[in-house]
Amino acid sequence: MKLSEIKDKKPLVFNYANYVTPQFVANVINVIGGSPIMARELEEFPDLVTASDAVVINSGTWRRSELLETIKLAQLANHAGKVVVLDPVAVGIPSRSRPVAALMADAHVDIIRGNAAEIAWFADIDFASQGIDATGNGDVEKIARLAAKKTGAIIALSGKTDVISDGQTTKIIDVDVPLLATNVGTGDALSALIGTFNGDSVSIENTLRAMATMKLAGVKASEKVKTPGFFVNQLLDELFLLQEDELDAFINREVNHG
Ligand SMILES: Nc1ncnc2c1ncn2[C@@H]1O[C@H](COP(=O)(O)OP(=O)(O)OP(=O)(O)O)[C@@H](O)[C@H]1O
Numbered sequence: 086m087k088l089s090e091i092k093d094k095k096p097l098v099f100n101y102a103n104y105v106t107p108q109f110v111a112n113v114i115n116v117i118g119g120s121p122i123m124a125r126e127l128e129e130f131p132d133l134v135t136a137s138d139a140v141v142i143n144s145g146t147w148r149r150s151e152l153l154e155t156i157k158l159a160q161l162a163n164h165a166g167k168v169v170v171l172d173p174v175a176v177g178i179p180s181r182s183r184p185v186a187a188l189m190a191d192a193h194v195d196i197i198r199g200n201a202a203e204i205a206w207f208a209d210i211d212f213a214s215q216g217i218d219a220t221g222n223g224d225v226e227k228i229a230r231l232a233a234k235k236t237g238a239i240i241a242l243s244g245k246t247d248v249i250s251d252g253q254t255t256k257i258i259d260v261d262v263p264l265l266a267t268n269v270g271t272g273d274a275l276s277a278l279i280g281t282f283n284g285d286s287v288s289i290e291n292t293l294r295a296m297a298t299m300k301l302a303g304v305k306a307s308e309k310v311k312t313p314g315f316f317v318n319q320l321l322d323e324l325f326l327l328q329e330d331e332l333d334a335f336i337n338r339e340v341n342h343g
């Protein structure tokens with residue numbers, strides 16, 4: 086979806102959020118023009134999936150008892166033809182790998198958004214991490230391409246270098262904005278933006294627009310403020326103010342085709 090279409094149609098984005106960052110995630114969806122709702126009650130899933138345009142599943146603070154319910158949520162979204170985005174927080178930790186693998190086996194995930202270490206897990210490639218953070222180095226383009234081939238999902242790998250790949254087509258945005266890594270939850274919010282932008286139909290282009298939106302808002306915010314507390318507020322303002330033409334220009338200028 087284009088920014089203007091998001092503001093016009095106000096896609097409803099259903100977030101099975103982690104309990105660390107739901108307020109920030111909801112606000113990012115709101116300022117871009119979408120409409121957020123958070124829920125984790127099984128009984129509500131059929132109604133909410135029917136009403137929503139996208140379902141974003143964040144496994145950051147899953148309890149085991151929630152796994153079967155989340156699989157049910159993804160299956161309901163699959164049957165209703167709603168896009169499913171997965172944010173597999175720290176999936177490389179063995180006890181976190183098993184439930185994510187179970188979800189992937191029992192439901193279809195359209196888009197996986199994670200940092201390089203998280204995406205490397207899906208590609209079966211070693212990549213250093215510490216908890217929620219990717220700390221290593223590697224060929225992120227190859228990691229994203231392989232992960233897409235192995236999962237059948239569109240991969241949105243984030244970091245200094247953002248990579249979007251479906252295994253055939255690969256797009257790269259290589260722009261360094263260190264302040265984007267200073268607030269916990271920027272990645273969670275990016276996953277929700279990806280759901281918002283893919284609310285009408287799932288595509289590499291919509292996923293790229295979402296990634297470019299967060300990156301460009303980060304570039305603009307970091308030109309104005311220099312510290313994490315001000316930055317997170319400025320980031321929300323830049324997302325709110327972002328114009329279609331400047332996003333198009335940023336994409337034309339900064340996106341490389343792998
Ligand atoms: N050094 C960096 N330079 C530019 N952009 C960055 C950098 N680090 C992260 N980003 C951007 O920050 C956003 C979040 O990506 P990141 O990879 O940090 O997610 P994450 O590790 O899942 O974060 P979190 O767990 O805190 O939600 C993306 O838009 C990404 O492009």
Ligand SMILES: Cc1ncsc1CCO
Nearest residue numbers: 103105145146174217270
């Ligand atoms: C810190 C943290 N722990 C589990 S989820 C989360 C937020 C980043 O995804």
Ligand SMILES: [Mg+2]
Nearest residue numbers: 174217272273
């Ligand atoms: Mg994360």
